[in-house]
Amino acid sequence: MAKDYGEVELFGVGGSPFARRVQIALELKGVQYTYFEEDLRNKSDLLIKYNPIHKKVPVLVHNGRPLAESLVILEYIDETWENHHPILPQQPYDRALARFWSRFIDDKCMPAISKAAFTADKEERDKGTEESLESLQILENVLKHKFFGGETTIGIVDIAAGFIAFWLPAIEEAVGLKLLTNEKFPKLYKWGEDYTNHPVVKKNLPQRDRVVGFFKARYASITASK
Numbered sequence: 501m502a503k504d505y506g507e508v509e510l511f512g513v514g515g516s517p518f519a520r521r522v523q524i525a526l527e528l529k530g531v532q533y534t535y536f537e538e539d540l541r542n543k544s545d546l547l548i549k550y551n552p553i554h555k556k557v558p559v560l561v562h563n564g565r566p567l568a569e570s571l572v573i574l575e576y577i578d579e580t581w582e583n584h585h586p587i588l589p590q591q592p593y594d595r596a597l598a599r600f601w602s603r604f605i606d607d608k609c610m611p612a613i614s615k616a617a618f619t620a621d622k623e624e625r626d627k628g629t630e631e632s633l634e635s636l637q638i639l640e641n642v643l644k645h646k647f648f649g650g651e652t653t654i655g656i657v658d659i660a661a662g663f664i665a666f667w668l669p670a671i672e673e674a675v676g677l678k679l680l681t682n683e684k685f686p687k688l689y690k691w692g693e694d695y696t697n698h699p700v701v702k703k704n705l706p707q708r709d710r711v712v713g714f715f716k717a718r719y720a721s722i723t724a725s726k
């Protein structure tokens with residue numbers, strides 16, 4: 501990049517879909533950064549210092565100034581490294597819509613999928629499945645181009661929704677729960693393929709067998725506790 505924006509550090513964990521978002525945004529922008537892998541069972545003093553409120557990853561530290569919450573970080577990255585690969589639209593209304601859908605993904609879609617896959621109670625799991633399918637149908641209806649960001653552009657909604665593309669096949673493999681099928685959601689299914697095949701995303705995908713192993717262990721622990 502022509503302009504020097506200083507030092508960028510990212511605290512994440514390999515399996516975190518939230519940390520992936522930040523990595524993908526930084527790499528789409530061509531920002532150089534140093535990555536620190538956290539151990540969430542033994543969080544570093546730096547993580548606690550930088551994110552004392554939530555004590556979670558990701559944390560982006562730019563020239564010594566920390567920022568938490570992946571969607572907030574994505575907007576910061578977009579505004580700071582503004583000249584390359586915009587991830588939010590230009591027009592205020594379109595920007596607001598992009599924020600709306602990113603939050604929908606975190607507030608509705610992700611909790612529903614977690615509930616469907618990883619709740620001990622069968623009735624709750626079924627409810628989670630129903631809510632997940634509803635959320636996926638909403639996204640299927642919203643998707644008008646190849647990507648949520650447009651025909652050729654990966655935007656904030658794609659980055660936020662990215663976990664759908666790489667989690668759901670892993671959940672299917674780990675616990676046998678089929679949510680994202682080509683038959684039910686053809687546009688979203690194709691989006692998942694295109695998104696995970698984008699060179700920057702592909703480079704930043706978690707290792708499939710590790711995610712499957714993690715989900716299997718999580719499922720085993722909830723069914724054992726029942």
Ligand SMILES: N[C@@H](CCC(=O)N[C@@H](CS)C(=O)NCC(=O)O)C(=O)O
Nearest residue numbers: 516517518540556557558569570571
């Ligand atoms: N809303 C947060 C969620 C971040 C989050 O849940 N991170 C998880 C890892 S995937 C974490 O750090 N968990 C540690 C904990 O809950 O103690 C974001 O978008 O950044």
